Amino acid sequence: GENVEQHPSTLSVQEGDSAVIKCTYSDSASNYFPWYKQELGKRPQLIIDIRSNVGEKKDQRIAVTLNKTAKHFSLHITETQPEDSAVYFCAASLAGGTSYGKLTFGQGTILTVHP
C-alpha cells in the first residue's frame, strides 16, 4: 500500500518568514495530493490540493509543488502569520476506481509562528 513520509515533525518560524513542509510518497500510481490544516482542538480542513497532471498550484500565500519523478510534494507558506500556527498534514491517494478516495496521511507537522 501507499506510504507517506512527512518532514519536519515540528517547525518554528518568525512572523513574516516562509515555511516549507515536505512529503514523499511510495506509490507511483497516486495522483491526488491534498494538504489539511488542523488547529488545536478543531477538525482537519483542506487548504490546498494538487493533482498529478499539475506541477504547481498557488492560492494566495499558500503553494504546493509536485515532483512526480522523485515522488515528493511540498507545501510552501509565505509571509507567515500567527494564525497559521497549526498541525499540517499531507496525504496521497489514487482518485477514482477501487481507491474510493482512500487517503494515506503523513505524520503531521506542528507549525508555530512566533509574533
Next chain:
Amino acid sequence: ETGVTQTPRHLVMGMTNKKSLKCEQHLGHNAMYWYKQSAKKPLELMFVYSLEERVENNSVPSRFSPECPNSSHLFLHLHTLQPEDSALYLCASSQDSYRDTQPYEQYFGPGTRLTVT
C-alpha cells in the same frame, strides 16, 4: 446543523462497555469515512462507505463495528476495547470518488475524544 457533526464529543468507557459513536453529514455526500487519530501518529483510515456499502476495512480489529444505515448517517459500535484504542475518532464525508475519475474533498467532523479505562 451544517457540515459534519459527531456525537458524543467526549466518551470515557471501561474495557467491558459497549458504546456507539454517531456521525451525521448535511452536505448531500454519498461517501463516509471513519479515521483514528492517535498522538504522534498519522491519521489512520479505518472504514470507508460508498453509497452505504462498506468498501474498505483497513485491517481494523473486530471490536470496532461500523454501520451505515443511509448516506447521511454513520455509526461506529465499540465493544471490549483496549486502553490503546484511546484516541480521537474522526468521521468524514465526501462525494463518491469511485464512479468518477476526480477526487473529492473530504469534510471532517469535530471528532469524538475516546478514553478507554
